[in-house]
Each structure stands twice: as C-alpha cells, then as structure tokens.
Amino acid sequence: MLNIAVCVKQVPDTEARLSVAADKTRIEEQGISFILNPYDEHAVEEAIRLKEKQGGTVTVFCLGPARAEEAIRTALAMGADKAVHLADAAFGGGDEGTAAAALEKAIAGKSFDLVLAGRLAIDDASGQVGARLAEKLGWPHVTAVTRLAVEGREAVANREIDGGSQVVAVTLPAVITAQRGLNQPRYPKIPDIMKARRKEVAKVTPADLGLSGGEVGGAGAKGKVAGLAPAPGRSAGKVIAGEPADAARKVVGLLRDEAKVI
Amino acid sequence: MSQLADYYRIEDLLQPEERAVRDTVRKFVDREVKPIIGEAWLKGEFPRHLIPKIAELGLFGPTLPEEYGGAGLSPLAYGMAMQELERGDSGLRSFASVQSALAMYAIYRWGNEDQRRHWLPRMCAGEVIGCFGLTEPDAGSDPDMMTTKARRTGKGWVLSGVKRWITNGSLANVAVVWAKGESGKVCGFLVEKGQPGFTTTDTHTKASMRASITSDLILDGVEVAEDHVLPGVKGLGSALSCLTEARFGIAFGVVGAAMDCLQEALDYTSVRKVFGQPLAAKQLTQERLADMLARVTSAQLLAVRLGQLKAAGQMTYPQVSLAKRENVRHALEVARMSRELLGANGITTEYASIRHMCNLETVDTYEGAYEVHTLILGRDLTGIAAF
Ligand SMILES: Cc1cc2nc3c(=O)[nH]c(=O)nc-3n(C[C@H](O)[C@H](O)[C@H](O)COP(=O)(O)OP(=O)(O)OC[C@H]3O[C@@H](n4cnc5c(N)ncnc54)[C@H](O)[C@@H]3O)c2cc1C
Numbered sequence A: 001m002l003n004i005a006v007c008v009k010q011v012p013d014t015e016a017r018l019s020v021a022a023d024k025t026r027i028e029e030q031g032i033s034f035i036l037n038p039y040d041e042h043a044v045e046e047a048i049r050l051k052e053k054q055g056g057t058v059t060v061f062c063l064g065p066a067r068a069e070e071a072i073r074t075a076l077a078m079g080a081d082k083a084v085h086l087a088d089a090a091f092g093g094g095d096e097g098t099a100a101a102a103l104e105k106a107i108a109g110k111s112f113d114l115v116l117a118g119r120l121a122i123d124d125a126s127g128q129v130g131a132r133l134a135e136k137l138g139w140p141h142v143t144a145v146t147r148l149a150v151e152g153r154e155a156v157a158n159r160e161i162d163g164g165s166q167v168v169a170v171t172l173p174a175v176i177t178a179q180r181g182l183n184q185p186r187y188p189k190i191p192d193i194m195k196a197r198r199k200e201v202a203k204v205t206p207a208d209l210g211l212s213g214g215e216v217g218g219a220g221a222k223g224k225v226a227g228l229a230p231a232p233g234r235s236a237g238k239v240i241a242g243e244p245a246d247a248a249r250k251v252v253g254l255l256r257d258e259a260k261v262i
Numbered sequence B: 001m002s003q004l005a006d007y008y009r010i011e012d013l014l015q016p017e018e019r020a021v022r023d024t025v026r027k028f029v030d031r032e033v034k035p036i037i038g039e040a041w042l043k044g045e046f047p048r049h050l051i052p053k054i055a056e057l058g059l060f061g062p063t064l065p066e067e068y069g070g071a072g073l074s075p076l077a078y079g080m081a082m083q084e085l086e087r088g089d090s091g092l093r094s095f096a097s098v099q100s101a102l103a104m105y106a107i108y109r110w111g112n113e114d115q116r117r118h119w120l121p122r123m124c125a126g127e128v129i130g131c132f133g134l135t136e137p138d139a140g141s142d143p144d145m146m147t148t149k150a151r152r153t154g155k156g157w158v159l160s161g162v163k164r165w166i167t168n169g170s171l172a173n174v175a176v177v178w179a180k181g182e183s184g185k186v187c188g189f190l191v192e193k194g195q196p197g198f199t200t201t202d203t204h205t206k207a208s209m210r211a212s213i214t215s216d217l218i219l220d221g222v223e224v225a226e227d228h229v230l231p232g233v234k235g236l237g238s239a240l241s242c243l244t245e246a247r248f249g250i251a252f253g254v255v256g257a258a259m260d261c262l263q264e265a266l267d268y269t270s271v272r273k274v275f276g277q278p279l280a281a282k283q284l285t286q287e288r289l290a291d292m293l294a295r296v297t298s299a300q301l302l303a304v305r306l307g308q309l310k311a312a313g314q315m316t317y318p319q320v321s322l323a324k325r326e327n328v329r330h331a332l333e334v335a336r337m338s339r340e341l342l343g344a345n346g347i348t349t350e351y352a353s354i355r356h357m358c359n360l361e362t363v364d365t366y367e368g369a370y371e372v373h374t375l376i377l378g379r380d381l382t383g384i385a386a387f
C-alpha cells in the first residue's frame, strides 16, 4: 500500500505560439491552450503504475488558477483518485519558495509515503519546487529520475548524468521528480474522462493551510519576475563550401574577423 | 499536443471534458494509427489489432448511457472523437461509425430492453462487432427499392436477398439487416455470423477506403427468431434515423481529414524549395493554403453548431444533410489541393493526403450521396420533392 501525492502544474501547450503580455512579466494567455505539464504527466503515470502494482491511493496537488482544474481532471482521468487544488487568488504571483511552502502545508502530516513531481514545469523551467518541497518536508529527494523501483520502505531511483547514470537509494517517505523516459504516460480512456468529472477536487485557501496572506503568492515571494522577453529570432546560417581544409580555414577566419570570438 | 488549425478558436466552444476526449483520441491516433495506416491502406487491410485498443479507449457507443456500457458523451465530444479518428483515416472512422451510430444505435433505438442488455455492453467492449445492411446492388440512394424479403413462418422469419457495400460485413458478429415484409413494410433484423444460409464476400477492388472492410451479405433463406427482430421499427424511416446519427459523425469526421491535409501541406511547403524559395513563399501556394484554411474553418463551424443544436435537442435531419454535404466537399477539396502541393511525393502513401483524398470519394457517396443531400435540402426549401 502506497499513499502517493503528485504535484502537477498547468502550463501553456508546448506548441502554442507564445507572446509576452503588455506588462512584460507574463505570457499573454489570451488565445492559447493549456495542458498538464509534460513532466508531471510522467509523475502521474508513475504514481498510477505504483498504485496498480502495490495498492494505495494517488492524490493530486495543484497550485494554480481556476483554469488549472482542467489539468487536474486530466490526472484524475488517467487514474488519480482525488485532488487538492490550491486555487485561491492569494496563491497567485508567487515564486518557487511560496509554491513549495504552500504545497508542504497541504502534504505534510497526511501520511503520504511518496511525493512525485515533474523535473520542471516547461513554462518557467526553474525546476526548484520538487527539491524545495522535499527540504521543507525534511524528506530525501531524487531529481530527474528515469527509472524508479519501490520495495517496502526503500525507493531506488536511476538518474541520467552526463555520459552515464547514477543509482540513488532513499528511504520513504521521499520526493522524486520525473524526467522524460521514466515511462510512457497513458492517454485517458473516454469513460474515465467522464468519471473524472465526479471525482473530488478540494479547493483550499491559505487559511485552510494555516498560512497568512503575507506568506503566500506575490506577497510572500522573495523574488519577482522583472521582465520577460522572447528569444531573439535566429538569422540564417552561412554554408561554407569547398574542400574540408579550405573550408576550415575560412571558418577560422570568419570566427576571428567577423564574429570576433577567437 | 500538436496545435492543429483552429483559426476561430473552436477550442473555446468546447467543455473541458469535450476537449479531453478530443485530446485523448488525438494521442491515440498519433501513437497507434498514424505510424501504420499508410501501409495498411496500401495493402488493403483493416488494422484489426486496433479493435481492442479502440474498445478500451471507449470509442464504441460512447454516447450511450453507462448502464449499457457507454460513457454518456455529449454530441460535441462524440463529434470531436470522430474528427480525430478520421484525422487518422476515414476507414477507421467508418469502422467506429458503423459500430456506434448504425449498429448499436439501431439496437438502442429500435430494440427492446432484453436486446439492449444482450448486445450493447459486449459491443461497447468490442467483443461483438456490428454492421448495418441497408444498401443493395440495385438500391442505393433509393433504399425503398430494396428487394431483400422477410417472410413470416410459424417460428419467426426467413430472410432472402443480397446486401452490398456493407462496411465491416465479413468482420461483424451481428448484422442489422433491413428487409421488406410481405406487406412491403421495411423491418429490421439481427442476423448472426455463421447462421445457416448467411455468407459474406469482401470487395477487394476498391481504390478508396482501402483500410476498411466492405462486403456483400448474402442471405439465402436465413431463419431469424422473433427475439432477433427489432420490435420498435416503423418502416424505412427507422433505418433512415440511424443514418442521421452516422451523418452527424461524418460532418465532424471529415474535418479531421481536412485538418490533417492542411497541416501536411503547411509542413511540406515550408521546407520544399522551388525556384530558389520555399514553396510556401509563392503567392500561388499561399492562395491555396488560405483557401484550405477557409474551408477547414467553415467546416469546423458548421460541425460545431450542428453539435450544439443536437445537444439542445433542436437538430433536424436537413441540417445534418447540409453539414454532411458541405463538409465532405470542403474536405475533398482540401485533400486535393494538398495532394497537388506535394507534387510527386503527394501521390505516395508516405504522405496522408492522397489516402484522405481517395477515402473522401467514398464519404461523398455513402450516407447519402452529395446529390441526395442536395435534394433533401431542395425539398426542405421548396416543399417539392425532386428526387
Ligand atoms: C466503402 C463503402 C462503404 C459503404 N458502407 C455501407 C454500409 O455499411 N451499409 C450500407 O447500407 N451501405 C453502405 N454503403 C453504400 C452507400 O450508402 C451507397 O453507395 C450510397 O447510398 C449510394 O448508392 P449507390 O452506390 O447505389 O449509388 P446510386 O444510388 O446508384 O447513385 C449514383 C449517383 O446518382 C446520384 N443520384 C441518385 N439519385 C439521384 C437523383 N434523384 N437525381 C440526381 N442524381 C441522383 C447519386 O448521388 C450518385 O452520385 C457503402 C458504400 C461504400 C462505397
């Protein structure tokens, strides 16, 4: 029996055409679609597989605006049992610290054996929440995991490192963040999509978690996004033709004289 | 999730679960159908291994109530599922349409409670496959010309005749067969595979719908017991009511084929170079792409509004005719334009456009050919039947 918490975030669709909002600190949300963060999808899948093998429950935790409920429902349709949605407006505009703090309050003391989360959320790509949450819980954590085995109170996790792999063993309870390759997430079955509509999604406020308004969201954040800019467009590359030796000589010349990098 | 043409944000007209149904079928098609369908089509094979997977996904009878194994899907969610399946292949969508909107719907709508409980849950699970036998060699657009006869006996009925162009015919465990009783009234029967006197032969010469099974049903004195008669049937109109359901799904399905072609043309023309520039940089190409987008968008809007009308219980069959007629032609035009933009590559099944184009020729003909829908609309407008 494993009681598993999965932290999920709703993010803009990977293929949405993004633009920066007028205040230059946010993405323009008008006209784009949102999805369950792909790394979190791996986390949900792993949790469900563990539950299917060993029994237990899977509870989804999500901090995000009302629209994020759609991502929660996706996780429920995949097979999670219930969800807790930190949807109060006061949670908005925070940083990794406030997110981890709020999630910790929601998760601690509920006899979870394991917390799974994505390696990072593809929107802000900061990759801190899983690790910070583990620190706050005082649990061990392993990040960017590509294989996970849980036996009794021990979890053995594989991580890919440059040029090889590392195996880390931890004692439960622990926090694991999912890397691509951990599994292939299932697509929900249609009847499960319909049944997920009836599953419980508890909406919690900062007060429910024993947090004051000043400890959450923008008010509690230690940093704030000062600016957001799209990547500069790339101009076409230069193809240098000719014999390899001549071409290499030309490239060196261009790097020195034109790009001035050597 | 690939972001396919959604120029007028149809996305926002859907409920969250309708989007979820679309996305899950989209993933299924991308993972399980797209990689294999070109070759299956070329070989003229229906990809049978997908049947349990489609069943598991919940695509058979998804609009039926849960007590019969369905998921109680809304019309729009069902439509989106059909769109995504046909983005894969019209043959696959046909398979699902025939199972759900024709065979299962006929049993659900015109069968009795015992028949519903006997057949529908197993059909939802994909354990029983159905087909729908209305058309005959000499009765297509005018099904009232059917010559398949049902004669009453002491024990039940005896059926004799030939049905042609029947999707899933040889695959099906149960055939919904329409035949005329002695009074000339059309009745509906359930004929099981392997019954004495019942055989099927497949049509192998198709240049369209090659990844779909199309068969003749030969009924040579087939005895049908009373519990295999659909008791609710009130003549030919009952058979036609099933067609309305299937046509509804087609109005959405063909949008998927068109979206796939548009995407393919867009991808291809942005990398293919002609006369020193990407093909997409040519004005003639852009005109075609714009035309394709306009057609896709028009078709999407017709379909979605039709779905809203159905959900509100206000949909009429001429409205369905209009959407089926227009959307198939839009899709066919889009597929032809895409095929053309792909040059010689466009004639191969390495790309999807020619397969969609050939398939859509069938879709234009079946479930009421283009002209038949024209005449349905003409009659609705003028009050004069001109068939
Ligand atoms: C691949 C495939 C699968 C099929 N699956 C099924 C199935 O599962 N079950 C089933 O019952 N049937 C099925 N059909 C049959 C299909 O419904 C018929 O082909 C269709 O109804 C047209 O009938 P027909 O082919 O006899 O053409 P016809 O009725 O002979 O029509 C030929 C042409 O004449 C036109 N026409 C007809 N009437 C008029 C008129 N009054 N004025 C002007 N033009 C007119 C038609 O539009 C058409 O273009 C399938 C067909 C195909 C190709």
Ligand SMILES: Cc1cc2nc3c(=O)[nH]c(=O)nc-3n(C[C@H](O)[C@H](O)[C@H](O)COP(=O)(O)OP(=O)(O)OC[C@H]3O[C@@H](n4cnc5c(N)ncnc54)[C@H](O)[C@@H]3O)c2cc1C
Binding pocket: B272, B273, B274, B275, B279, B282, B283, B284, B285, B340, B341, B342, B343, B344, B345, B347
């Ligand atoms: C079955 C088959 C047999 C063949 N046999 C032979 C053969 O025996 N010998 C041989 O040499 N070739 C042969 N071909 C090749 C054929 O001639 C070419 O396919 C044809 O010239 C088109 O070239 P492409 O396929 O590269 O398309 P592309 O040149 O890439 O054209 C793609 C599309 O872009 C359009 N286009 C091109 N230029 C422009 C422009 N400036 N503005 C707007 N639109 C443009 C084209 O009309 C087309 O629709 C054969 C092709 C096929 C399919």
